[in-house]
Amino acid sequence: MFLLLPFDSLVVNLLGISITVLFTLLLVFIIVPAIFGVSFGIRKVYMKTLLKIFQWATLRIERGAKEKNHPLYKPYVNGIIAKEPTSLEEEIKEIRRSGSGKALDTPEFELSDIFYFCRKGIETIMDDEVTKRFSAEELESWNLLSRTNYNFQYISLRLTVLWGLGVLIRYCFLLPLRIALAFTGISLLVTGTTVVGYLPNGRCKEFLSKHVHLMCYRICVRALTAIITYHDRENRPRNGGICVANHTSPIDVIILASDGYYAMVGQIHGGLMGVIQRAMVKACPHVWFERSEVKDRHLVAKRLTEHVQDKSKLPILIFPEGTCINNTSVMMFKKGSFEIGATVYPVAIKYDPQFGDAFWNSSKYGMVTYLLRMMTSWAIVCSVWYLPPMTRQPKEDAVQFANRVKSAIARQGGLVDLLWDGGLKREKVKDTFKEEQQKLYSKMIVGNHEDRSRS
Numbered sequence: 001m002f003l004l005l006p007f008d009s010l011v012v013n014l015l016g017i018s019i020t021v022l023f024t025l026l027l028v029f030i031i032v033p034a035i036f037g038v039s040f041g042i043r044k045v046y047m048k049t050l051l052k053i054f055q056w057a058t059l060r061i062e063r064g065a066k067e068k069n070h071p072l073y074k075p076y077v078n079g080i081i082a083k084e085p086t087s088l089e090e091e092i093k094e095i096r097r098s099g100s101g102k103a104l105d106t107p108e109f110e111l112s113d114i115f116y117f118c119r120k121g122i123e124t125i126m127d128d129e130v131t132k133r134f135s136a137e138e139l140e141s142w143n144l145l146s147r148t149n150y151n152f153q154y155i156s157l158r159l160t161v162l163w164g165l166g167v168l169i170r171y172c173f174l175l176p177l178r179i180a181l182a183f184t185g186i187s188l189l190v191t192g193t194t195v196v197g198y199l200p201n202g203r204c205k206e207f208l209s210k211h212v213h214l215m216c217y218r219i220c221v222r223a224l225t226a227i228i229t230y231h232d233r234e235n236r237p238r239n240g241g242i243c244v245a246n247h248t249s250p251i252d253v254i255i256l257a258s259d260g261y262y263a264m265v266g267q268i269h270g271g272l273m274g275v276i277q278r279a280m281v282k283a284c285p286h287v288w289f290e291r292s293e294v295k296d297r298h299l300v301a302k303r304l305t306e307h308v309q310d311k312s313k314l315p316i317l318i319f320p321e322g323t324c325i326n327n328t329s330v331m332m333f334k335k336g337s338f339e340i341g342a343t344v345y346p347v348a349i350k351y352d353p354q355f356g357d358a359f360w361n362s363s364k365y366g367m368v369t370y371l372l373r374m375m376t377s378w379a380i381v382c383s384v385w386y387l388p389p390m391t392r393q394p395k396e397d398a399v400q401f402a403n404r405v406k407s408a409i410a411r412q413g414g415l416v417d418l419l420w421d422g423g424l425k426r427e428k429v430k431d432t433f434k435e436e437q438q439k440l441y442s443k444m445i446v447g448n449h450e451d452r453s454r455s
Contacts, residue, residue, distance in 0.1 A: 030181060034218040043227050043379070050355060050378055053162075057144055060159050145356075145377065170376045178223045178375045185219035186272075190279040192216065197282025209283040210261045210314075217258040225379040227355075228255060235386035236260050237315035237345035240308050242337055245347040246409055247319035248327040249358040250367070251374065252349055255382060262317040263287060263307065285313055301339060308342040315345065320402065326359040327351050329416035330409055333402040338392065346387040346405050348413035355379040385412045 033039060144166040192212035199205040221228070236259070237243040243262060245252060256262065265287045268277060280286055287303055307313055320333035327350065338344065351358045356377025360370050374380065387408055392401045403419075410417035 026177075026180065026184075030222050031184065031219060034222050035215045037214075037218060043225060046225070047227055047355065047379060047381065054144065054354065057159060057162065060156065170378070174225070175375055178225070181219060181223035182375075185216045185223060186276065188219065189213070189216035190276060193279045193283040197279070205283070212283065213257065213261065213280075217254045220254045221258045224251065224374055226251075226255065227379055227381045228258070229383045230259050231383065231385045233259070233386060235345065235388050237262070237317075237347075237386075238343075239314060240311040241315045241343040241345050241389065242304075242308060242340065243315050243317045243345045243347055244320050244333070244337060244405060244409075245317075245349055246327075246330045246413065246415065247321045247324055248349065248351060249324055249360045250370075251358060251380065252319065253317065255349065255384065256317060256347065259384070261314050263314040265289075265304070265316055265318055287316065297336060301336060304337065305340050305342075308340060320406075324360045324362060326361075327353070327415070329418050330406050330413075331418050332421045333406045335398040335402050338402045338405070339398040341392065344390045344401075344405055346390060346409050346412075348385040348387065348409045348415075350383050350385075350413040350415070352381040352383075355381045358382070387412055 029040065029042070144163050189212070192215075193209070196205060196208045196212055199208070243256070245256065253264070263284060263286050264280070266277075266289070268274065268288045268290055277286070277288055281288060285307070287307055289300065289303070304316060307316060316337075318337045320337055321331050322334055323331075325331055353359075356374065356379055358374070358380055362370075365373070390401075390405055390408070392398075396404075407417050409415070
């Protein structure tokens, strides 16, 4: 037993030295640069190295799949049906013209009319532009993550060894490192905001609050190995305004908050999230709602209006889609934040899924599982565009204003602009959508009948 003591002491000393060296490296190369907002360029070199490895792996797997006649990628339907922007009346007239000798303005129902609705239904099933926005799209190239290639087959020993090496690096090196950084960032956020919260209101408290938030968010960004490119920073949101952005992931918050100061809006939670919220609100006037208050639109609008009318308060950060979309499109913006009358600062966020898919499919993965997937990805790469501020025009209602802002974000981010509600992720199509088509068809027949009666 006594012979083992020196060995045990040696192991403890080596472990202590290793932890000290690791913490020193984290402090010098990650935490301190994050505090001051500087970078040594290590992440960009890391990204370029990964790109070269991905290119080689993709070429190798494509060649091997071709030799063995294996399907390489999961079929992904995307715009396979050519559609022309024509109205219901025009299309039905075209069907009548080709299949019937009757006058085109006949007010009676014709059996051939049902072919229009049958065709539209089949087109929607084959090329559904809504539900495919709620699932991650498969990449055209392989990034050594089995989750991005559902039909992966054994190709070669070298490729399999490279994939296994990637698993070891991601789970045995990157994951512990990122967990340590995330723990550091969250701990500093809770501790720092709590301490700042005890200071008297004034410029000093406001200054410290801003920089504590900024410092901690930057550390959390490093925990994801996020490589972010910000464009047009002169258009960053200012006090008394509302920042609206397309929503792909919960990490959208730290992506934006690591480059600016924002007041958050959301529902009060329990557990760790509740601890963070209570600490943050002590240092900065964030807008938190009780569960019973969230559905009270008038109360929410009142709280938001009071916030933006105080020009000393930080701009509010809102994601009007209300749910996460897979970063290929922008879906309907809820009109609530556009009814307030404040200046809106649109922001477009576009992720590069080649290094890691940031989309959170909340109907498939819980938060813990999602964060694990994020921390075991190679990196999170994205671009952020700050668009010029926009205000509501005369005779423009909240819905029109929201659609104009949404179109600007979609255009800048290279995203598809959709009118559908993101709530369709969990809900059925509302009857009003079906009734709208019925009204159009009824109006066509009744309208023609009235025209013939007058003549």
